[in-house]
Each structure stands twice: as structure tokens, then as C-alpha cells.
Amino acid sequence: MSSSSDDDQPLVKAKSSETISKSTDAAMDKDMPTTDSDTVKPGVSIAFGPVDDDNMDVDQPATNGAAVNGKRKASLPNGKSYKDASDSEDDDVPLQKRRKTSAAAESDDDDDVPLKKSGPIRATAHQIGEESDDDVPLGEKLQKEKAAMEKKAGKQAAATRRASKSGEAKRKAAKKESDSEDDKPLAKKPAPKKQANGTKKVKKEESDDDAPLTKKAPAAKKTKAAPKAEPASAKKGKGKVKEEDLEEGEEGEEEYRWWEDPTKGDGTTKWTTLEHNGVVFPPEYEPLPKNVKMLYDGVPVTLDIKAEEIAHAFGGMLNSTHNVENPTFQKNFFADFKEVLDKTGHGKDKDGNKVKILKFEKCDFQPIFNHVDAERQAKKALSAADKKKIKAEKDEKEAPFMFCMWDGRKQKVGNFRVEPPGLFRGRGEHPKTGRFKKRVTPEQITINIGKEAMVPAPPAGHKWKEVKHDQEGTWLAMWQENINGNYKYVMLAANSDIKGQSDYKKFEKARELKLHIDAIRKDYARELKSEVMAERQRATAVYLIDQFALRAGNEKGEDEADTVGCCSLKFEHVTLRPPETVIFDFLGKDSIRFYDEVKVDPQVFKNLKIFKRSPKKEGDEVFDRLTTSGLNKHLSNYMPGLTAKVFRTYNASWTMAELLKKMKSTGTIPEKVKDYNNANREVAILCNHKRTVAASHAQTMEKMEDKINGMRYQQWRIKQMMLDIDNKIKKKKGADYFALPEDLSGDWVKEHQASLVEQEKIKIQKKFDKENEKLEAEGQKPMKAKELQDRMAVATDLETKFKKELKTGKVEAEGKGPSVDKYEAQIEKLDQRIATAKTQSEDRENNKEVALGTSKINYIDPRLTVVFSKKFDVPIERFFSKTLREKFDWAIKSVGEDWEF
DNA sequence: CGTTGAACTTAGCACGTCCCGA
DNA sequence: TCGGGACGTGCTAAGTTCAACG
Numbered sequence: 001m002s003s004s005s006d007d008d009q010p011l012v013k014a015k016s017s018e019t020i021s022k023s024t025d026a027a028m029d030k031d032m033p034t035t036d037s038d039t040v041k042p043g044v045s046i047a048f049g050p051v052d053d054d055n056m057d058v059d060q061p062a063t064n065g066a067a068v069n070g071k072r073k074a075s076l077p078n079g080k081s082y083k084d085a086s087d088s089e090d091d092d093v094p095l096q097k098r099r100k101t102s103a104a105a106e107s108d109d110d111d112d113v114p115l116k117k118s119g120p121i122r123a124t125a126h127q128i129g130e131e132s133d134d135d136v137p138l139g140e141k142l143q144k145e146k147a148a149m150e151k152k153a154g155k156q157a158a159a160t161r162r163a164s165k166s167g168e169a170k171r172k173a174a175k176k177e178s179d180s181e182d183d184k185p186l187a188k189k190p191a192p193k194k195q196a197n198g199t200k201k202v203k204k205e206e207s208d209d210d211a212p213l214t215k216k217a218p219a220a221k222k223t224k225a226a227p228k229a230e231p232a233s234a235k236k237g238k239g240k241v242k243e244e245d246l247e248e249g250e251e252g253e254e255e256y257r258w259w260e261d262p263t264k265g266d267g268t269t270k271w272t273t274l275e276h277n278g279v280v281f282p283p284e285y286e287p288l289p290k291n292v293k294m295l296y297d298g299v300p301v302t303l304d305i306k307a308e309e310i311a312h313a314f315g316g317m318l319n320s321t322h323n324v325e326n327p328t329f330q331k332n333f334f335a336d337f338k339e340v341l342d343k344t345g346h347g348k349d350k351d352g353n354k355v356k357i358l359k360f361e362k363c364d365f366q367p368i369f370n371h372v373d374a375e376r377q378a379k380k381a382l383s384a385a386d387k388k389k390i391k392a393e394k395d396e397k398e399a400p401f402m403f404c405m406w407d408g409r410k411q412k413v414g415n416f417r418v419e420p421p422g423l424f425r426g427r428g429e430h431p432k433t434g435r436f437k438k439r440v441t442p443e444q445i446t447i448n449i450g451k452e453a454m455v456p457a458p459p460a461g462h463k464w465k466e467v468k469h470d471q472e473g474t475w476l477a478m479w480q481e482n483i484n485g486n487y488k489y490v491m492l493a494a495n496s497d498i499k500g501q502s503d504y505k506k507f508e509k510a511r512e513l514k515l516h517i518d519a520i521r522k523d524y525a526r527e528l529k530s531e532v533m534a535e536r537q538r539a540t541a542v543y544l545i546d547q548f549a550l551r552a553g554n555e556k557g558e559d560e561a562d563t564v565g566c567c568s569l570k571f572e573h574v575t576l577r578p579p580e581t582v583i584f585d586f587l588g589k590d591s592i593r594f595y596d597e598v599k600v601d602p603q604v605f606k607n608l609k610i611f612k613r614s615p616k617k618e619g620d621e622v623f624d625r626l627t628t629s630g631l632n633k634h635l636s637n638y639m640p641g642l643t644a645k646v647f648r649t650y651n652a653s654w655t656m657a658e659l660l661k662k663m664k665s666t667g668t669i670p671e672k673v674k675d676y677n678n679a680n681r682e683v684a685i686l687c688n689h690k691r692t693v694a695a696s697h698a699q700t701m702e703k704m705e706d707k708i709n710g711m712r713y714q715q716w717r718i719k720q721m722m723l724d725i726d727n728k729i730k731k732k733k734g735a736d737y738f739a740l741p742e743d744l745s746g747d748w749v750k751e752h753q754a755s756l757v758e759q760e761k762i763k764i765q766k767k768f769d770k771e772n773e774k775l776e777a778e779g780q781k782p783m784k785a786k787e788l789q790d791r792m793a794v795a796t797d798l799e800t801k802f803k804k805e806l807k808t809g810k811v812e813a814e815g816k817g818p819s820v821d822k823y824e825a826q827i828e829k830l831d832q833r834i835a836t837a838k839t840q841s842e843d844r845e846n847n848k849e850v851a852l853g854t855s856k857i858n859y860i861d862p863r864l865t866v867v868f869s870k871k872f873d874v875p876i877e878r879f880f881s882k883t884l885r886e887k888f889d890w891a892i893k894s895v896g897e898d899w900e901f
Numbered sequence: 902c903g904t905t906g907a908a909c910t911t912a913g914c915a916c917g918t919c920c921c922g923a
Numbered sequence: 924t925c926g927g928g929a930c931g932t933g934c935t936a937a938g939t940t941c942a943a944c945g
Contacts, residue, residue, distance in 0.1 A: 320915095419935070427913080427936065473908070486936080487907060502909085551911095552939060565938085589938050590912055627903085632940070645910085645939060691913065696928080851913070853931095858911055881931055 276404035278456030282420035295364035301347030315368025329434030336436040412493035428561040428591020495886035510649040534625035552644035652859035657901040691851040720811035753802040862891035870897035
């Protein structure tokens with residue numbers, strides 16, 4: 001490693017020298033005017049001061065149980081191979097690398113992070129237990145726990161100041177029991193087993209329809225709730241949601257600024273009155289025309305409608321190879337297909353003879369695909385007016401379902417359509433991908449609605465599974481899906497009051513974390529050396545979550561895609577490269593790859609080494625003593641409601657806030673928007689938000705490069721023209737100046753010339769055609785072909801000229817009044833255009849797999865964007881689309897330009 | 902105390918529309 | 924003015940969290 005001296009360097013510097021992908025770095029700096037900004041890291045990381053814990057060294061593990069594996073000081077468990085992995089991977093991961101080596105604790109001015117100021121933390125590695133917590137009265141702890149239990153979501157601001165101490169008390173207790181065994185890895189945690197067939201049993205609720213609330217109201221529930229919201233809805237009388245009620249709205253209703261309403265936001269009751277019209281079912285399956293049949297072994301077969309529906313689903317997908325060619329997808333599809341075939345008697349040929357469908361390979365869905373595709377085309381080809389009409393009709397039908405009345409206010413429903421049947425498209429290597437997701441019947445759907453409200457009628461001949469009046473739930477309808485037994489909910493849209501409120505709360509919680517983050521960091525810095533293995537793992541995990549924005553990482557079952565987060569990281573996902581680099585490489589949520597090489601605190605490095613020590617091997621968990629609930633329970637000691645995910649929100653928003661704070665965005669609006677987007681991009685990279693690279697990306701890049709080369713070639717030509725005028729400047733400027741750039745080969749030049757000529761021809765042709773069209777339209781005679789030929793002379797002349805240039809290596813001066821000065825000016829202009837184009841192309845390359853949207857929608861406090869918009873006078877529309885403006889209405893209306901995260 | 906259920910947020914992709922430069 | 928890429932939106936899968944359960 002080249003970085004031996006980093007430690008004493010200013011952190012900012014150290015970082016860039018560490019960063020793995022240089023090219024990326026360079027590129028990024030260019031589009032990042034505030035170059036230092038990329039060092040922003042929400043937290044400190046290092047700064048834990050000298051790690052004076054030799055006694056804690058690897059071979060001196062946390063507890064007395066110690067020496068499980070004898071000494072192995074300098075060598076990694078399992079030997080070598082760490083670097084190979086990283087080196088070879090580099091190319092695959094051009095981007096990403098920005099999230100460096102955590103070391104970046106710049107920001108001396110940063111009051112959120114006093115850690116570094118506090119100097120070495122003397123942890124007295126052993127005997128922490130005895131150290132200090134005796135001064136915490138036990139009573140306090142109990143009290144605190146009780147409080148936490150009582151008010152789950154409530155405001156309960158203070159209460160927790162001493163949380164960390166109480167944490168210690170617990171730890172002490174914990175230590176006693178776990179002492180001796182502590183550092184032996186637990187036996188592999190048993191994989192959570194799900195029901196073999198995958199469907200969690202749907203809960204049976206024996207309630208009759210008009211039973212009282214199924215959930216008992218907690219004793220402490222607000223009593224004022226009931227009287228409060230009545231009036232609004234009462235005036236129209238109880239019962240069905242009247243169409244007018246739902247449609248009026250827009251102009252009428254005065255807005256409700258819930259964020260200014262002090263009565264809002266506590267307690268668990270979400271509504272008092274709730275009226276809605278239920279859900280929209282997908283259209284019944286429409287059988288294929290008689291002449292469209294799947295082929296089995298070349299023979300067209302007629303299927304029962306149930307089976308046909310599944311075949312139809314598969315056939316319609318034939319164009320998306322990544323589903324249809326996936327063996328798991330095929331296998332699962334065919335298993336479900338066959339099951340239905342067995343039930344419905346397989347297929348019949350044209351003579352009515354039974355055709356047993358046994359092999360996927362013999363099925364040919366092409367005819368179905370052709371049909372589906374034709375229908376798609378036809379739909380696309382519809383006239384704009386027709387399309388509009390169809391949409392209007394659909395809208396009208398659905399209008400009653402689009403809104404509900406929530407405590408008397410009209411609110412938009414998010415997803416009132418029941419999911420249609422189809423083939424399950426699990427992400428990544430989902431073991432169930434391709435299975436048939438069945439049609440949902442009303443009998444599977446539970447409705448949640450106000451007691452007084454009229455219950456929407458189920459489709460004729462059907463009934464709802466259940467109707468309940470759960471005021472603690474925000475959902476209107478719910479069912480369970482048959483593939484994984486997952487619950488699906490109909491809830492309100494993002495712009496609704498209730499969603500806005502919880503969004504607001506989420507960001508307020510993240511802001512509250514600011515008040516505790518110092519203590520938390522201090523604690524985990526210390527606990528990294530804890531003698532209690534569980535505690536040490538926990539501290540290490542919190543460190544990772546805080547520094548690298550990892551997700552919590554729940555356990556997953558065998559019937560799910562194999563993805564991980566922090567707590568579920570496995571041996572093979574973490575590679576250690578001494579002295580202090582950690583390489584993460586794993587699939588996270590949605591099977592998106594998380595790859596990062598980072599420098600970590602030395603103690604963290606040691607810990608990970610310990611956690612990976614043999615007998616652990618591939619497949620074993622790094623944090624075998626840690627679960628997400630344990631972790632979250634610990635975190636909640638610091639602050640009510642603090643969980644792992646809050647760190648992501650906090651760090652994302654904090655990062656954005658710092659970047660925007662530093663930004664002295666000047667210039668045009670597009671430039672300011674770009675600055676904003678660059679900050680947004682850093683957050684997206686922090687959160688590892690990716691998108692798949694567009695199929696056309698490589699081609700686009702090629703085009704851009706071509707364009708740039710064209711300009712460079714043009715520069716070369718101009719330089720030759722300079723020589724043509726004044727040969728003496730060759731000496732003055734040096735021969736290099738006039739040389740053709742090396743990477744522009746002779747072949748390339750030829751090709752380029754040809755394409756220039758070609759373009760010229762096309763241009764002439766087009767102009768000619770257009771003029772002719774115009775002439776004809778005016779009733780005049782078109783120009784003759786001869787005219788075209790004459791005009792084409794320009795292009796042929798160009799061709800000749802190029803050829804000559806090629807031969808002689810000289811370029812005749814062009815333009816009127818040519819002069820060296822003029823040419824120099826031209827070259828300079830081209831220089832600029834080249835620079836711009838290069839930046840653009842680099843931007844695009846760097847951005848190809850980064851998705852900005854997710855962080856903007858979910859992680860960056862929208863008030864930051866509003867502040868930026870106000871401060872730099874950029875219309876908010878430039879950052880938030882219409883729907884986002886509605887979603888973030890509360891933010892847009894509640895802050896001025898001096899608000900701070 | 903671990904497991905499961907339930908409810909909620911977060912996530913990328915497909916697809917339609919908009920918009921901008923050749 | 925057209926084509927293609929950016930953008931907006933709907934969809935639904937895949938997470939997290941916390942309470943209830945045994």
C-alpha cells in the first residue's frame with residue numbers, strides 16, 4: 001500500500017490519495033466546483049485517537065475465553081487473497097469509489113462532531129465493567145425502561161439523556177453471564193424457516209362483520225379524538241361517500257396545515273372517521289381468440305381458460321429475455337402451469353384429442369406473443385383522440401376510488417387497484433421468480449373503514465373477507481399475496497396528510513439524532529474495545545451503519561433472494577486488507593451490489609478480523625452475536641424511536657445540508673441546478689442508489705467521443721492553416737503544437753473525413769428536398785436534378801480537398817481575411833467546447849449507474865431543497881416535479897431560507 | 902427471547918410523455 | 924420536425940420495524 005503516511009496527513013488529503021478509482025475522482029472533481037465538498041462525511045470516523053490497546057490485539061481476544069486459535073498476529077485468518085479480489089474488481093466498479101476511506105473527518109468547524117476534539121478516548125480496555133456505572137442508580141434505569149415501554153411513539157423528549165449509562169449497566173449485567181464463552185462464534189444461526197410451501201398462514205379472524213374493533217384500544221388512548229373530527233363528515237350524513245364529496249374538493253376545501261396543528265402527531269389513533277369506496281379489481285381474464293394457441297410439440301392446443309391465462313402471461317413476456325430465459329423463472333412458471341393443467345385436463349388438439357403437456361421445452365408460446373404484441377401495437381397506434389377518450393372513460397370509472405374522506409378531509413388514495421394476476425418477477429436470484437401470482441378475490445380482501453361509514457359493496461355474488469374499523473391503521477384495504485404470503489395494502493397517496501405527517505416525523509427524528517450522535521459515536525468508539533463480544537460486535541455494526549450507510553440487515557429465509565445488510569453480513573462479504581482497508585462486496589436490497597473499499601478505524605479493522613476468525617468460514621455471519629432487534633433496542637436507549645434506518649436518513653440529509661451550506665452557487669439557473677444535482681448525487685452514492693445502465697449508453701458515449709475528436713481534428717486543421725499563412729510560427733510554437741493528436745489514427749481521419757462529406761451531402765439533399773416541397777406547395781415547378789448535382793459540388797469539393805490534405809499533410813488557409821490571430825481565437829473557442837463536451841461526457845459516464853431519485857424522495861429532507869431554492873432563487877419546480885411538490889407541500893410551506901437541518 | 906405477523910417505508914424498473922438538439 | 928433521451932409516474936417487490944406470541 002502506498003498510503004503508509006496517511007495518518008498524519010490532513011484528512012482531506014489523505015482521502016484523495018486513498019481513493020481507489022483515480023479516473024473517477026478526477027472526473028468528479030470537475031463537475032464539482034466545490035472540490036472540497038467531496039470529503040464531507042457526516043461523521044468522523046477515525047479521530048478515535050491513538051488506539052492504545054495492544055492488549056486487545058487479535059490474539060488477545062475480548063475475553064478470557066481468549067485463545068481459541070492460538071496466535072496469529074500479522075496474518076489474516078484464512079490467509080491471502082484479499083488483495084487479488086480487490087484489484088481485479090476495480091474495473092467492474094468504476095463509480096462508487098467516492099465513498100472513501102472514512103477517515104475524512106475534515107470539517108474543523110463542525111459542531112456536530114466534537115469527537116475528534118475530545119482527543120484520545122481512554123477506554124481502559126479491560127475492566128470497563130467496573131469503571132463507572134455504579135453511579136447510575138438502578139432506579140433510573142428501570143424508570144427509563146418503563147417509560148420507553150409506555151410511550152412507544154410518543155414525544156418523550158428528555159427522558160433519555162443518560163441512556164448510554166443505562167446501557168452500560170445492562171452491559172455489565174450481560175457480561176456476567178456471557179463472559180466465558182464470549183468469543184467463540186455462535187453456532188450458525190439457524191436460518192429462519194418459513195412454512196415449507198411459502199405461504200404464511202393467513203391469519204384467521206373469526207370476527208363477524210359488525211363486530212367491534214378487533215384491536216383493543218390501548219387504555220391510554222386519546223379520549224378527545226371522538227368528538228373532534230365528527231363535524232366535517234357529519235354534515236353530509238353518515239354512509240356512503242357521496243360522489244360530490246369526492247369530486248368537489250379542488251377549489252372548495254381550505255387547506256389544512258397539519259404541520260401547524262399542535263394537536264397533531266401524538267398518539268396512535270390515525271383517524272376518527274374514514275369513508276372510502278374500496279378497491280378496483282382488474283378486468284376479468286379475456287380468453288385468446290380461437291385462432292391463437294400455444295403449440296405443444298408443434299401442435300396447437302386448446303387449454304382451459306385457467307391454464308390459458310398462465311400461458312398468456314408467459315407468452316406476453318417473450319420479449320423480456322431476462323425473465324423468460326432465466327431457468328428458475330422457467331421452472332417455477334412451468335410448475336405452476338402444470339399444476340393448473342393437471343387440474344383442468346391439459347390441452348386438446350383440433351380434433352379434441354387430449355394433449356398432455358409435460359415438457360417446457362416443447363411449449364411454443366410464440367403465437368401468443370405475436371397476438372399480444374399485435375394488440376400492443378394496435379393500442380399504440382390509436383389516434384391521440386382515441387387514447388384520450390379511453391383514458392377519460394377509465395378515469396371516470398375509477399374516480400370514486402381515487403379519493404377517500406379521512407377525518408372529513410378529502411384525501412387521495414395511493415393504490416386503489418388490486419394487483420392483477422401475473423408471473424411473479426422477483427429481483428435478483430429470487431427462488432420463486434416466475435411463479436404465477438393468482439387473481440385476488442374479494443374473499444381475500446379485508447376492508448378497513450370507519451364504523452359509521454357505509455361499507456363498499458363487494459362485486460356481485462362476493463363478500464369481503466372481513467371488514468374492520470382499525471383506527472390505528474392507515475390502510476383502507478389489505479390482502480395477502482400467494483407467492484410469499486406478503487401483505488399488500490391500499491394506503492393513501494404520498495401527498496396525503498397522513499403520509500406527509502409521517503414523512504415529517506421521519507425527518508424530525510433524523511434531526512433529533514443530531515443531538516445524540518456525539519454521544520453515540522463516543523460510545524461506540526469506546527465499545528469497539530469492549531470485552532463483551534456481543535457489545536463489541538454491536539459497536540462495530542453501529543460504526544458501519546453510521547459511517548457507510550449500511551442497512552440494518554435482517555435475517556432472510558431460504559425462499560428469498562440471498563441478500564444482506566449490516567447485521568447479516570457474511571464472512572465472504574467483508575475482506576480485510578491491512579493495514580486498515582475493508583472491502584465490502586455483497587448484494588443488498590433488491591440484489592443491488594454494494595461494493596466499497598474503505599479505510600476504517602484501526603479498532604474496527606481489528607474487530608472485523610476477530611469476528612472473522614476461524615472456525616468461521618464462508619457462509620457464517622460476521623456478527624453472530626447481533627440481531628437487528630438487539631441493535632435497535634440498544635439504539636433506542638439513546639433516543640426514543642432511534643433505529644438503524646434513521647442513520648441513513650440522518651447521514652443523507654446531513655451530507656446534503658453540508659454540501660449545500662458550502663455551496664456558493666452562482667451563475668445561471670441551470671448551473672445552480674447542476675450544483676444541486678451534484679450534491680444530490682453524492683448522497684445517492686452514499687446510499688448506494690443505483691440504476692441499470694441504459695442499453696444505449698455505450699453508443700451514446702461513443703458518439704460523444706466522436707464529437708470531441710471531430711473538434712480536435714478541426715483544431716489540427718486550423719493549426720495547419722496557420723502554418724499555411726506563416727510558416728515561421730512553427731518554430732515559435734514548437735512542432736508538437738502542430739502535430740495531429742496521437743490517438744487520431746490515419747484510419748480514423750479518413751473515416752472522419754468521409755463522414756463529414758457524407759453529412760454535407762445529406763444536408764444539401766435535405767435542403768433541396770425541402771425547397772422543392774415548398775415550391776410545389778406554392779404551385780411552382782420543382783428544381784431539376786441538375787440543380788441538385790450542382791449543389792452537391794460543395795460536398796465533392798470538400799472531399800477533394802480532404803484527399804489533398806491527406807496526401808500533402810498541408811491545409812490551405814480558409815475564411816476571409818485569415819490571420820494567425822483569428823485562428824488562435826478559433827482554436828481557443830474549440831478548446832472550450834471540447835472542455836464542455838468532455839465534462840458532459842464524464843458526467844454522463846459517472847452518472848450512468850447512479851439514481852438520484854430515491855434519495856431525493858426518501859432521504860434528503862425536502863426543506864433543504866426549499867432552502868436552497870429560496871436562497872439561490874431557483875424556482876422549486878426545477879427540483880420537485882408536480883407530484884413531489886404535492887408530497888412535500890409541508891416542507892415548501894413551512895420554511896424560510898434560514899432554516900437548518 | 903426468538904419467531905412470526907403486521908404495517909409501514911424504500912427501491913428499481915417499465916412505460917408513457919415531454920422536451921430539446923440535429 | 925423528428926427521434927431519442929430525460930423525466931415523471933405507476934407498479935409492486937423488498938426492505939425495516941415493532942408488537943404479539945409461545
